Amino acid sequence: GSEADSGSDSSGNDDGTITMGFAQVGAESGWRTANTKSIQETAEAEGIELKFNDAQGKQENQIQAIRSYIQQKVDVIAFSPVVETGFDAVLQEAKAAGIPVILTDRAVDVEDPSLYETFLGSDFVLEGERAGDWLVENAKDSDVNGDGTINVVQLEGTTGAAPAIDRAEGFASKISADDSIEVTASQTGEFTRDGGKQVMESFLQSDDSIDVVFAHNDDMGLGAIEAIEAAGLEPGKDIKIITIDAVKDGMTALADGKINFIVECNPLLGPQLMDLAKKVLDGEEVPERVVTDEGTFTQEQAIEALPQRQY
């Protein structure tokens, strides 16, 4: 990583308080809401002054927020990039100002890796692979129409965002093991419930042989459920549904049999983020990559986990 702070008091302001500027993607999903809450609550509990910006899903807003954090001379900047590319210039500005940057949740695609200290978040390729593995293992049951091919429609996340790119890649790499599985349509639903519903409505209008929905997050899967029910079909039975996240609403749908399998993506990044920020500001070495621990859920596992589910 690059040099964190050139001053003698490396752990924040004169009074020792750390100020963090956090540039969030938006409030597009249940996952995002839980993520924001985790960051805000942990900052408060640890006495870290948090400046928070919601970019409403727009990269230009996010770049503006980061610029304003540089101007305000915060101690550390953390952000979850809306998309992967286009952050080189603003990150160079942060580096020139001597302000360390931590990526949370999503990766950026920049030429110079020293533009950020570390990247904390899930392995999105692995998440897509887990979804693909489940489908390959459950291929027989997933051929709902019984015609020998498993027609999958994919509801993609935000175009250009790391989780959308990586989950599609991981999923494709695993389903290629079975020639009968085919992705027949794939379109972005912007990681929102409304987006998932609208795209699913149009998929259902143009194709009556859909066996499986692979949604890049729970919210789009929940939107797809609404569209499937409105079309007079039974989600989870007439059309199988695989999603990613495992937020409460998704887990409830899984427990009810409307979703068939969920790959977990952990939004509770606050504690690890604050810990990394303190270490970076104290001049301690931090790993370039910190991957969050997560699993998967079947219906039975969702029923068991739901009572303790916090988000």
Ligand code: AHR
């Ligand atoms: O970057 C994480 C993804 O973004 C979550 O899976 C999705 O729900 C969110 O909007």
